[in-house]
Amino acid sequence: MAYPWSVRPLVESFEPYQPGLSMEEIRQRYGLSKVVKLASNENPFGVSPKVAEVIRNAAAYAHRYPQSGNPRLVRALASYYGVDGKRIFVGDGSDEIIDLLIRVKSEPGVSNIVAFKPCFGLYTTQTIFHGCELRQTPLNSDFTHDFDGLLSLVDDNTSLVLITSPDNPSGRLAPREKILEFAKKLPSSCLLVVDEAYIEFAGDPEKVSVIGDLETVPNLAVMRTFSKVYALAGLRIGYIILPEHLADCMWRVRLPFSLNIIAQEAAIAALADAPFREKSILQAEKGRTWLSEKLSGLGFEVIPSHSNFIMVKPPCSPKELNAYLLENGYIIRALSSYGLPDYLRISVGTDDDNHELISLISSFPGLK
Ligand SMILES: *Cc1c(COP(=O)(O)O)cnc(C)c1O
Secondary structure (H helix, E strand, C coil), X not given: CCCCCCCCHHHHHCCCCCCCCCHHHHHHHHCCCCCEECCCCCCCCCCCHHHHHHHHHHHHHCCCCCCCCCHHHHHHHHHHHCCCHHHEEEECHHHHHHHXXXXXXXXXXXXXXXXXXXXXXXXXXXXXXXXXXXXXXXXXXXXXXXXXXXXXXXXXXXXXXXXXXXXXXXXXXXXXXXXXXXXXXXXXXXXXXXXXXXXXHCCCHHHHCCHHHCCCCCCEEEEEECCCCCCCHHHCCEEEECCHHHHHHHHHHCCCCCCCHHXXXXXXXXXXXXXXXXXXXXXXXXXXXXXXXXXXXXXXXXXXXXXXXXXXXXXXXXXXXXXXXXXXXXXXXXXXXXXXXXXXXXXXCCHHHHHHHHHHHHCCCCCC
């Protein structure tokens, strides 16, 4: 069909993001009363009651525009991390930050962006959408990060290198020293972005995060989110600490009101709610250890995880196992879209979810 309007030809090559079946769809399709979603690395405890209260109160201000630049949230983050607020940028989820950073830092048709394969889907879609060349090198076969391979793709037109640690979907942590060594080898115009969406689950922050190295490594940025440990995925709040000049550039072009009033107040309250954060971290650590042991015992290959999920290779058809779990109300993540059709990713749930999942898997007829 011919349309009278024109569209960037590139746009026709995109497909809408496929989030998988919703809990409601699964409930209806299989006539289930209870559905458990362990597919999107969400926090199994739900929203902290303290934060829920703040969200209810913030509803009274929904008729107001947010303060442009979200200064209250920026100040809270600056004080929490002891960094200058001028280096902080906040966005409508990490998604908005990645999208904007690519556009701020890259020249269409000239710049290239370097990442691992597989990587977070948004790194690749936004790079291509903004007319930049995407360069990818495979992770090692055990899913550890191959920094030499990554470096071999970098040249003077590389605007960004995007890495995730702990990685999604493998759960592997890149050693901090390796990241720093790699950053120092990059051309000074190239920014290394470390996406630390899951770093809170990875152990002692001083040892595993590069956030303390931002002062000494000038071309380094660290991105984090309120979607995982803070249980606010639905409100869309991400932040990045980056060189002051780049933060300033991001603010110049960000849509003025992208991070809404309710999200901002929820984020400030969540940051202050240390007991909930600690409880969530403990659950991820305890749950992934328990699930890993049980699944190894059932013959699964388990990739060692530093995160709130585990990636596994079942000793049976992953497709059939996934279908069986769905029929019984358990949604986990197939990884074909990451190019890993032999693997599955399971988010750590509550103790009850985890126990029920393991007994379900144990009873799967396809498991010999
Ligand atoms: C979940 C996740 C994020 C967080 O994205 P938001 O847009 O902040 O919800 C970022 N990076 C990776 C790799 C993730 O898995």
